[in-house]
Amino acid sequence: MGNHESKTEWRPSASKNPRKIYDESTHKLNDWGSLERFIYIGSESSYNAHDKHPNRKNAECIDRLISDGKGVEVVQHLSDISRYGGTLRQNNLIFALAICARSNNEETKNEAYKELSAICRIPTHFFLFVNYCKQESLQSGSTGWGRAHRRAMIKWYEEKAKHPVGLARLLTKYKSRRMQTTNKIGETWSHSKIMQKAHPKFEDDFMKVVQQYLLYGFKGAQRLASSRKMTTESISKFLTYIEGTEKAKGCTDKEALVALIKEYDLEREHIPTQMVKCPMVSKAIMSNMKAEAKVRNISLMSSKGLCNEGSECEKEIIAILSNEKALHDERVHPIRILIALLSYKKGENKKTRWKKGKVNTLKWNVNQNICQALNAAFYQSFITVQSSEKRFLIAISCSEDMDKPCNGCPVINCKQAAAAMMMLTTRTEKHCKVVGFSDGLTKIIIDKNDLLEDVTEKISTLKGSETDVSIPLRWALEKKKKFDVFIVYSDNIKTEGNQAIEALAEYQKEVPDAKLIVVAMLASDNIIADKGNPFILNIVGFNKKAAVLIQEFATSEI
Structure with missing residues (x-):
């Protein structure tokens, strides 16, 4: 079950916007320039390291472009940017797509829904799109769940269903997310909630099983497949992976859980919280991470006692940080490594996490070998910048x-x-x-x-x-x-x-x-x-x- 189709969703590459983004006579941004700035930094003039949510007022250029008959071009440009990895905050891009999807211009709306699966590759982005669409619809007094919207929701799942194991991973890793907006009003979106609102009537057996799983769980999907003798390869692959996550969910034996992680290529979200604390289990989870993710999680791994001197985890981290090609291929930016180094040297995470009214702080013993490797990697990673x-x-x-x-x-x-x-x-x-x-x-x-x-x-x-x-x-x-x-x-x-x-x-x-x-x-x-x-x-x-x-x-x- 190791490698499956949607593990690596996409790879960014270079892209340029062929349009002129400012008026040469006035030296001011035109609407295309304002759109470019909004997508990339969230406003026309400033990038704020604090702002996480788009401001509707800063996106009025999209309304003007749609009014000028350029809505389809806008969506195509959003798709190009998404494909080439040209945005700092995915929120801005998805917010722009939601504006186009809620537009009164039919061509723009249809194009936005057509590109939904390509732009919102993972459920987190999909949930964010649904949340922004609702936010946009509330301004016009609409529920936002018309026929076109429901059809687009169904289409997203059908597109992901082309890779049964990949779909199973996405549905189990990203079950639900709580989304917040600029007014700090949050709403939790889940696959089951979206499926209930879209209420599709699938003809395809595989999609019927997927729907059954989202609404009634693994046993419900199993019963449907068994009672109607649904035995296609796609259904078998899907249910086998789901079964692996179900086994992991109820597993209390650390050796058995490690075996499940390796067999099904499971990730942190698939593992019971109490079992993640086990060093053997944490090590198995971390072994599936890519280079940049491991750099990002050094403090977390150290807090679980996995990165002591002489440990296998220490050797693996140092090997990654010393691998010039891995740093280059995954575009690990020098500032990211510097932040990881400074954070790690502190020996504790000052960012508090509230749970039941208490403040939890991660603490760890600082391994000087890892500090030296991070420091060397900081200078080595300058080669990633052209x-x-x-x-x-x-x-x-x-x-x-x-x-x-x-x-x-x-x-x-x-x-x-x-x-x-x-x-x-x-x-x-x-x-x-x-x-x-x-x-x-x-x-x-x-x-x-x-x-x-x-x-x-x-x-x-x-x-x-x-x-x-x-x-x-x-x-x-x-x-x-x-x-x-x-x-x-x-x-x-x-x-x-x-x-x-x-x-x-x-x-x-x-x-x-x-x-x-x-x-x-x-x-x-x-x-x-x-x-x-x-x-x-x-x-x-x-x-x-x-x-x-x-x-x-x-x-x-x-």
């Missing part, structure tokens, strides 16, 4: 507040984040100049062999003041220096943003497509308010996704 061949000016304003934790990722402080990002750019780009600035500019020499500690120490000597983002731009203009991308790192932006907007506009007379990225790692709101400017990007707070965004914005049109 050069853009752009010319960069990186400017940092360093105040005392830069020692504070980043908003959005408290495990790393602002100074460490800025240093890591500066290292990333200087190591991957041929043309890169680094300066510190307050009232004026100070050159910072970063060698390609500098360690994170070296770079952090160099920027610690800088003097801080109120951050005038226009200073690096005005310096480049005065000195006639040519740069394609300006990146400013700071704790917060305390001065008027219009100076930077005007300075960039002036600089673009020399370098027309020059871009400005402002990263305020302690900020909680928009930094430079120039809505619709395709050449300016605000990043509010900082996290691993912000690190990817900086690179993407510098090298492409988003």
Whole structure:
């Protein structure tokens, strides 16, 4: 039962948007540009590390495109982005698809439902789509469960049914999810709930068994298949996998459970909570994880005592972290590894989890061998980032507040984040100049062999003041220096943003497509308010996704 069809749902690859995203006469984003920004960062001007849910007002460009008769093109573009992995937050993409699906334009609606299975590959995304559709329908006073919607729900299951074991895995791993929206109102969606609302009448025997399982459980599906002598290969594969998960659910013998995990390729969600605490069982679960997932779960595995010195788990983690090809193939970003390292070195997870009114905190013994492997992997993973061949000016304003934790990722402080990002750019780009600035500019020499500690120490000597983002731009203009991308790192932006907007506009007379990225790692709101400017990007707070965004914005049109 080991490998089955939907284990790896998709692989991202490079894609470009062929449409012009801004008006050349006004230098403002057009509706296609606003759509691109919404899908990628959630708004026209800023990426906020805190915001998780899309804001309907920021998606009004979709309404305008649909009104202009471009709704089908919008859906096709959403599908392309999904296929090529071009979005930081899947929520925004699925929200856009839901708007199209609830549109009054029949062609747009039909196209949205047609692409549903391709975009919402796993049940979590499917449930999110259903939730957003309901949210959209409530605004118009509709229930949202008309014939077209019900037919689309049924179609999603039929598409997944092409791979019986894959479908069984999806239905058992993602049984239900509680979805929340911007107004913090949550609703739990499950396969059984959707099946009840869609109330399909299947003609295919296999889909009848699937429906029976979702509504009445494994025994109900078994009885139906047996009483009607449904013996197709698809039904047999489906029920065999379901039976394996049922056995695991009630298994209390750790050796028998490990055997089930290996036989059916079971995952964490299939295992009883009390049995996950068993080191032997946890090890079997972790062995099925991919490289990036194991890096992400080092602290969890360590808290269960699996990663002590000399353990098999320790050897496996070190082997993965030392595997340059695995890091490259799975695109493990350096900032992700740095966050894993800093989190692991703390020896406990400060993120609290509430259960029955109590706070649970994960604790573990720090294994120095794993720390060394993570540290080495951080530097090794720089090879996963491709050069853009752009010319960069990186400017940092360093105040005392830069020692504070980043908003959005408290495990790393602002100074460490800025240093890591500066290292990333200087190591991957041929043309890169680094300066510190307050009232004026100070050159910072970063060698390609500098360690994170070296770079952090160099920027610690800088003097801080109120951050005038226009200073690096005005310096480049005065000195006639040519740069394609300006990146400013700071704790917060305390001065008027219009100076930077005007300075960039002036600089673009020399370098027309020059871009400005402002990263305020302690900020909680928009930094430079120039809505619709395709050449300016605000990043509010900082996290691993912000690190990817900086690179993407510098090298492409988003």
